[in-house]
Amino acid sequence: MTDLQKLCVAYFAVLMIAASLNYVPGLTDEDGLAFGIFALDIYDDALHVASALWALVAGLTSHKAARTFMVLFGLAYLGDGIFGFFTGYGYLDLGIFTNGSAGMDLSLGRILANVPHLLLGGVAVWAGIKNIGRPA
Template sequence: MTLIQKFALTYFFVLLGAALLNYVPGITDADGRAFGIFALDIFDDALHLVSAIWALSAALLGARASKIFLVIFGALYLGDGVFGWFTGYGYLDFGIFTNPSEGVSFSLFRLLANLPHIALGGIALIAGIKLGRNV
């Protein structure tokens, strides 16, 4: 298994973990927020599960599929995180369509709520581009 496939496989486990966060006792607070920062609903769980299956499929299919996954996934999740930071809601879980904009905020809370998508997306995009050069 190549390094880029291992990256995609790692994303499978991370995303599967994200999909299961709501179902582990003690992770969510009384308001349903994971770690007291962000609320995950059925749309978020479905998004993370589908993304995890996509990551696993890419890792098993080969280096080229892993590159495609990392680049597309990275761009989508990075954009979602940045968009969420500015508006309060992302587009991947349809939050921008079901909630009014909370306006621009550069608060630490807003950053922390969107940091998982910004970090996962940014790392995936960079890995896909750098490790996928010769694929």
């Protein structure tokens, strides 16, 4: 298993944790905000689980599948995080279609809500393009 495949398996774990946040007692407040910062709904959970399963299958299949996952997933999540700064909602969970734009906002809450997608997406794109741990 190459480093990129191992990273896919790690992404599986991280994304499954993200999908479970709403279901761990004490992590959401009375308004349903995870860590008091952002709301996750069934669409977010489905997106995280689907992405996690894609990561797992790619990681267990081949280095090429892992690289494809990293680049495509990374671009999608990175773009979603950037879009979140401009509108307050992402496109991956269809939030931009179900909510009006909240406008540009660089508040701490908006930053913390979008940083996970920026980090996951950025690292994935970097790892996929750099092709880390490619087989000899």
